[in-house]
Amino acid sequence: MDEVTGTEEREWTLSGALNQALHDALAEDPRLVVFGEDVGRSGGVFRVTDGLQSAFGATRVFDTPISEAAIAGTAVGLAFAGWRSVIEFQFDAFSYPALEQVIDHVAKMRERVRGRVDMPITIRIPAFGGIRGKEHHGESPETYYVHTAGLKVVVPSSPLDGYTLLRRAIADPDPVVVLEPKARYWAKETGIVGLDEAGIGVGRVLRAGDDVAIVSYGAMVQTCLDAASALVEDGVDARVVDLRSLAPLDDDLLVRSAVETGRVVVVHEAPRTLGMAAEVAARIMELAFDHLEAPVGRVTGYDVPYPPASLEAAYRPSVDRICAAALAAVRY
Amino acid sequence: MDEVTGTEEREWTLSGALNQALHDALAEDPRLVVFGEDVGRSGGVFRVTDGLQSAFGATRVFDTPISEAAIAGTAVGLAFAGWRSVIEFQFDAFSYPALEQVIDHVAKMRERVRGRVDMPITIRIPAFGGIRGKEHHGESPETYYVHTAGLKVVVPSSPLDGYTLLRRAIADPDPVVVLEPKARYWAKETGIVGLDEAGIGVGRVLRAGDDVAIVSYGAMVQTCLDAASALVEDGVDARVVDLRSLAPLDDDLLVRSAVETGRVVVVHEAPRTLGMAAEVAARIMELAFDHLEAPVGRVTGYDVPYPPASLEAAYRPSVDRICAAALAAVRY
Amino acid sequence: MRLISPDGSEAGDTDVGLNSEALRDMLRRMIIARRLDRECIALQRQGELTVYPGFEGQEAAQIGSALALGADDFVFPTFRELAAALVRGVDAVQYLQYHRGTWHGGPYDPRATRFGPICIPIATQIPHALGHAVGQQLDGLEACTLAYFGDGSTSEGDFHEAANMAGVFGVPLVLFCQNNGWAISLPTGGQTAGEIWSRAQGYGFPGVRVDGNDILAVYAVTRDAVERARRGDGPTLIEALTYRIGAHSTADDAGRYRADAEVEAARSLDPISRYRTWLIGAGHADQDFVVGCEVEADTFAMEVRAGVIATPAPPVEWMFDWTFAAPSEGFQRMRREALGG
Amino acid sequence: MRLISPDGSEAGDTDVGLNSEALRDMLRRMIIARRLDRECIALQRQGELTVYPGFEGQEAAQIGSALALGADDFVFPTFRELAAALVRGVDAVQYLQYHRGTWHGGPYDPRATRFGPICIPIATQIPHALGHAVGQQLDGLEACTLAYFGDGSTSEGDFHEAANMAGVFGVPLVLFCQNNGWAISLPTGGQTAGEIWSRAQGYGFPGVRVDGNDILAVYAVTRDAVERARRGDGPTLIEALTYRIGAHSTADDAGRYRADAEVEAARSLDPISRYRTWLIGAGHADQDFVVGCEVEADTFAMEVRAGVIATPAPPVEWMFDWTFAAPSEGFQRMRREALGG
Numbered sequence A, B: 001m002d003e004v005t006g007t008e009e010r011e012w013t014l015s016g017a018l019n020q021a022l023h024d025a026l027a028e029d030p031r032l033v034v035f036g037e038d039v040g041r042s043g044g045v046f047r048v049t050d051g052l053q054s055a056f057g058a059t060r061v062f063d064t065p066i067s068e069a070a071i072a073g074t075a076v077g078l079a080f081a082g083w084r085s086v087i088e089f090q091f092d093a094f095s096y097p098a099l100e101q102v103i104d105h106v107a108k109m110r111e112r113v114r115g116r117v118d119m120p121i122t123i124r125i126p127a128f129g130g131i132r133g134k135e136h137h138g139e140s141p142e143t144y145y146v147h148t149a150g151l152k153v154v155v156p157s158s159p160l161d162g163y164t165l166l167r168r169a170i171a172d173p174d175p176v177v178v179l180e181p182k183a184r185y186w187a188k189e190t191g192i193v194g195l196d197e198a199g200i201g202v203g204r205v206l207r208a209g210d211d212v213a214i215v216s217y218g219a220m221v222q223t224c225l226d227a228a229s230a231l232v233e234d235g236v237d238a239r240v241v242d243l244r245s246l247a248p249l250d251d252d253l254l255v256r257s258a259v260e261t262g263r264v265v266v267v268h269e270a271p272r273t274l275g276m277a278a279e280v281a282a283r284i285m286e287l288a289f290d291h292l293e294a295p296v297g298r299v300t301g302y303d304v305p306y307p308p309a310s311l312e313a314a315y316r317p318s319v320d321r322i323c324a325a326a327l328a329a330v331r332y
Numbered sequence C, D: 001m002r003l004i005s006p007d008g009s010e011a012g013d014t015d016v017g018l019n020s021e022a023l024r025d026m027l028r029r030m031i032i033a034r035r036l037d038r039e040c041i042a043l044q045r046q047g048e049l050t051v052y053p054g055f056e057g058q059e060a061a062q063i064g065s066a067l068a069l070g071a072d073d074f075v076f077p078t079f080r081e082l083a084a085a086l087v088r089g090v091d092a093v094q095y096l097q098y099h100r101g102t103w104h105g106g107p108y109d110p111r112a113t114r115f116g117p118i119c120i121p122i123a124t125q126i127p128h129a130l131g132h133a134v135g136q137q138l139d140g141l142e143a144c145t146l147a148y149f150g151d152g153s154t155s156e157g158d159f160h161e162a163a164n165m166a167g168v169f170g171v172p173l174v175l176f177c178q179n180n181g182w183a184i185s186l187p188t189g190g191q192t193a194g195e196i197w198s199r200a201q202g203y204g205f206p207g208v209r210v211d212g213n214d215i216l217a218v219y220a221v222t223r224d225a226v227e228r229a230r231r232g233d234g235p236t237l238i239e240a241l242t243y244r245i246g247a248h249s250t251a252d253d254a255g256r257y258r259a260d261a262e263v264e265a266a267r268s269l270d271p272i273s274r275y276r277t278w279l280i281g282a283g284h285a286d287q288d289f290v291v292g293c294e295v296e297a298d299t300f301a302m303e304v305r306a307g308v309i310a311t312p313a314p315p316v317e318w319m320f321d322w323t324f325a326a327p328s329e330g331f332q333r334m335r336r337e338a339l340g341g
C-alpha cells in the first residue's frame, strides 16, 4: 500500500481506494481506531482493511469476537472517551444484531446528552447483492438507516468517490453509515484519490440529459448508465444522477432534475415498499409537482426476501426494466 | 373478563378489547401460546394480558426473561413444533433487540423452507407516543417492519377494530406485527366485538368527504377526525381514511380516495423521511397521477429522535398542522 | 461477602481503611438519598415528575460502590442510580430533568460528572462501559469504568457480549449488578436458573457476590475490583444482593405479583438501620449525628423539590439543536418549518 | 472426556453400548462424509457450487453427536453440518441446492428430516432450537432438540439469551458447540477468555467438554445429554474440541492468518485414522471393510456430483411462491409484473 496519497494518478479498485482512505485517516488522526470481525489479522473479507493492522498496530486496528451489538456499543463508549471509530459489519444482514445499539444510541446519543459528546462513528457495511452470495449476504439495508433520525448514510458508486465519501464519513462529527456496494469492490477507475469530490449531502450528475432523469446509487448506477446508453437508440437522452448521500438527500439536485426533465425514474435493489424511491418520489412531488410530466417511476427489487444466486438477475433492476420505465415516463 | 364474546353490546377500552381478543383466541385454539416480559403474572404494563395466565395456565401464558431476541426466536422454533405464538415487546423501542430475528427469520423463514413450515406469529408492540413517556417509549417503528418483506403490519385505531385486527392477526398463517397505539389504550367505544369488520389489507373510511382525503392510522386517526371537524368552518369537506393495515396497503382505497378528492394528506407520528407517507404518496402518484390536483401532503413527526414529554405536543402532528396541510392541498 | 449483619453486629473485619468521618459520611449519604427518593415519589404523585423508578432498599449497593470510585473513573448507569449519581456529584435537580420530562438521558453533563446518561434500554449501557474502558486502556490511564445493571439485565445479549469482550480485551471494567430480586414482575428465579456472579468464570475473570445491603462490604469488594482494573488485571463481575422495597416504578402496582410478607421480610435487612446501629455501636457516631443527617436530608429534599418545580419546559428549538453536530441544509429547513408553524 | 487416544489406543471404557455393526457404521459414515466434503470443494472450484464451507476434521463431532439422536429429536444446524445432515437422512443433492445457489437455507424438508434449515446468521438458530424444545415440552414429548453452533457463535447475544432461557424453562435442549479452534480468522483465544463448556454453570445446567475428534466419546456424552433432556432434566451444553483443517470456506485463504504448522499438528489428531486404528485393533473391522467404505464413498460422491450438476436453476415464480401463505392482491400484482416483464 502507498504511504503517500492524493499525489499520483493510478488505477484503483473500490476495495483498494477504501483501504487507502482508512490508511490515510489512521495516519492523520492518532485517535482513530478501526475494529470489527476479521478486520485485523486477515484484512477483511473484501480486503478493505488489508495491511492496516501491520501498519498501525493491533491497538489501533483490532479484531473483535462475533458480537455486533457490543461492537456498536463499544464505538459509543469510545466516543465518550474521546476516540473516533470506524467499525465494520461483515455483510449487510450482519448489521441487524446491532440495530438496537445503532437506533437507540449511535443515532440518538448526541441529542440525549444535549450535544456534550459527539458520536464520530463510521459504520462500514458491505451491502447490496450481485455477487451470487448466500442468503443474508445480498440485502439492501438502507431504509433501516435512512429512516433513523440522527444518522447520515452514504453510498459510493465508484473507487475514487469511495475514497472521498469514506474520508468525509470518518471526518464527520456525526455517525455515518457507509454502504459499500460489494458487487463493485473490484470495479476499476483511474485517477487521483483525494477530497476534491463533493461531500456528504451532495449528489452528482454522471450523465447529462434532458428527456428523463434516472436517479440511483451504489452498484445500480452502472446499470443506469448502461440503460442511458441503450436509450439513445430510442432517441431518449437520459440524465443519470448518483445520489451518493441517502441521508441527507440532495433536495436541490432532485428538484433541478425534475424541473429540467419533468420525468424521473428512481432505481434501487431494495424492496419497493418504503425503499429510497418512495422518499425521492414523495420529495419530488412536494418540491416540483407542477413540473412533473409523468409520475416518478420506481424500478426496484420486489417485496420479497433477497433471492438465491440463481434468481438474483430476475430480482435486481436490469437495463431492460430501467429502459422500459424511462420510456414509459417519456411517453406518458 | 367475559367468557363469552361477540354477544352483548358493551363499552370497551382498546386494552380491554385486545385482552378479550387474546382470551377468545386462546380459548379457541389449544395450540396458541402467549409469552413475553411481564405478560403472565402481572398481566402486562397496559393490562392487555390481564387474567390470561389464571384463565389458561402458566404453560399457555408465560413470562420470559428479558431477552427479546430469544423471545422472537422462540416463536420461530415453536412454529416448527406446530405451535402458534403471540409475543409482546413491552414498548416500541424494546422490539429493536429482536430485529435480527424478525428480519432474518420471522419474516423469511417460510420462504427459506419453501413453504413447508408456516410462521403463524403475532408480534404485539405498544407503539407511538402521546403518553408523556420516557425516551425509547414513544417511537413509531412501523417503517422497519413495513419495509421488511415477509411481514404484515396492522394498526388498530379503536377498541372494536382492535379486537378484529388482533384476532385476524392471530388467525393469519403469516407473521403479523400489531402496533398498538398506547395513547389510545383507554379510549372507549361501545359495541359488540367480533370479526365482522374488514380483515388485514383493507382500510376504512371513517368520515365521508370529497374535498380532500386525510389518510392516517393509529392514534393519529382521532386527531385527523378532529381536524376534519375543524375544517368544516373553512368550508372544507374532508374525508378521513384509516389505513388499519400498513402492509399490505389497501391500494384500491388509496386510489379511490385520490380519484374522488384529487387531494390527499397523509398523517403520522413517525419521522418524515421514509415514513409511511412516503410510500402512500409514491403509490398514489403511480396509480392516480392524472387525478391529483395537488401534491400529496405529508404531516408527520420531524427527522429527530422522539422528544421528551415536554416537547411531545410540538413534535406530533396537531389539528392545526393537519388543517393547514389540508387547506394548502385544497387551495393549491 | 458480608461485614455487618442485618442486626448491626459485626460479621467480618469492618476495618476497610476508612476513618470515622468517611464512615459517618456513608450513613449521611444513605439517609439523604432515601429522603430524596421519597420526595421524588411525592413529586410524581403531584404531577411534577413523569413515571419515577424508586430505589429504596438499594442505598448501600449504590452509595457503597460509587464511593469506591475515583475522580478519573467513569460510570454508566441504568435508570435507577440516583443515589450513585449524587455521590458522583451530579446535581439532583439537573438529574431529575429526566423524570420531569424536560430532557433525555443526559440532562447533566456526563463528561464533567463522569457519570454517563441515564439508560433505559436494558443492558445497552454495558457495551458503552466496555467501549469507554477500551478507551481508557488505549490511553494507558490508571482508571476504570463501572457499569451498573440489574438482575434482569443479565438476560440480555448485550450483557453477555460486553462481558465476554471485556474478558478478551482485559479492559479496566467493573460490572456491578444490583440483584434486587425483581425485574418488574419477574423474580430473579424466573430470570435465570444460574447464579449471576458465577457467570464471570465463563468469561475468564473473577465474579463475587456481596451482601448489597451491607455498605461496608459493597465498598470493600468494589474498591478491590477497581484496584484490580486500574492495575491492568482486567474486569470483575460483582453481584450485590439487595432488594427493591418499592414497586418497579410509580406506574407499577407490585401488589399484583408480589406478596407483602416478602417485602416485610426484606425490610428487616434494611441497609440504613443496620449500618446506623453498627456505626453508633462502634462509636463512630451518635444519635445527634443521625438527627443532623435527617434535618439536612429534609432541607435538601425541599431545595430539590423547589428546583424541580421551578424548571420550565424546554423551548421547541431544543428538539433540533443537538441531533447533529453538522446538520444539513435540509435539516435546517425542517427546523424552520417546525418553529415557523 | 476421551475414550480413544489420537494414536488409536483406548483412553477409557469404549463400551458405549454399540455393537460391531454400529461401530463400523461410524467409520463408514466418516469416510463417506469426508469424501463428499472434498467433492464439494472440487465442485465449487469448477463453478458448480457457490462458496462452500468445508468440515474436514469435524466428522467425528458431527456424526458422533447426530447418531446419538432419535427419530423424534430435532436438529437446528449452522452452515457447516453436512455430515450431521447425512446422518439425519437429508438428501445430499437437495442439501447442496443451498450451495448451488438454487434455494435458501431449507431446500430439503426440515419437518420430514427433522433437520432444520441451514443457518448463516451466527447463533440465530439457537433460539429456534430453544423454541422447538419449548414446543416439545408443551406437547409432553419424550424427545429433545439439538442445536449445533461453533466457538465463535458463543460470543453472540443469541447464544446467551437462548441458553439462559432454556435453563429457566428446563426444556429438553442439547447445546452442541463444535469448537474447531477458529472463527474465520479469529482463534478461539480471541473469541473468549473463558472456557465455553464452563458457561453452562452460569445458566444452571451441566456443561461438559469432550474430545470432538473421538467419535465414541462424542457419541457417549451426546447420548447422555439427550437422555437427560428426554427425562425432563433440562439442557446440557457440550463443547466438542475439534479442528477446522481447511479454510473457513472456499472463499477464504487461511494462509493469511494461520500457521501451517498448527494445521499439521491438528492432522495428527485426525478423527478418522484414530478411529480406524482402534476399530481394526479391537477386531470390529478389517482392512477390507475400510476399502469397501472408500469405494462406497467414491460412488456416492460421483452420484451426488451428477445430481448437483443436473440441477437446473429454479423458475422465477419461486421468488414469490412462498413468501406468504396468504399473499395479498397487491403482492400478486407485483408477482405478475415481475413475471410479465
Ligand SMILES: Cc1ncc(C[n+]2csc(CCOP(=O)(O)OP(=O)(O)O)c2C)c(N)n1
Residues within 6 Å of the ligand: B037, B066, B068, B090, B093, B094, B097, C080, C120, C121, C122, C149, C150, C151, C152, C153, C154, C180, C182, C183, C184, C244, C248
Ligand atoms: C430492551 C428492553 N426491554 C424491556 C424493557 C422494559 N423494562 C424496563 S425496566 C425492566 C426490568 C429491569 O430489571 P432489572 O434489570 O433487574 O432492573 P431493576 O428494574 O430491577 O432495577 C424492563 C423489562 C426495557 N427498558 N428495555
Ligand SMILES: Cc1ncc(C[n+]2csc(CCOP(=O)(O)OP(=O)(O)O)c2C)c(N)n1
Residues within 6 Å of the ligand: A037, A066, A068, A090, A093, A094, A097, D080, D120, D121, D122, D149, D150, D151, D152, D153, D154, D180, D182, D183, D184, D244, D248
Ligand atoms: C451475525 C453474523 N455475523 C457475522 C457473520 C459472518 N460469519 C460467518 S461464519 C463466521 C465465523 C463463525 O465461527 P464459528 O461460530 O466458530 O463457526 P465455524 O465457522 O468455525 O464453523 C462469521 C463471523 C455471520 N454469518 N453472522
Ligand SMILES: [Mg+2]
Residues within 6 Å of the ligand: C150, C151, C152, C178, C179, C180, C181, C182, C183, C184
Ligand atoms: Mg432487578
Ligand SMILES: [Mg+2]
Residues within 6 Å of the ligand: D150, D151, D152, D178, D179, D180, D181, D182, D183, D184
Ligand atoms: Mg469455529
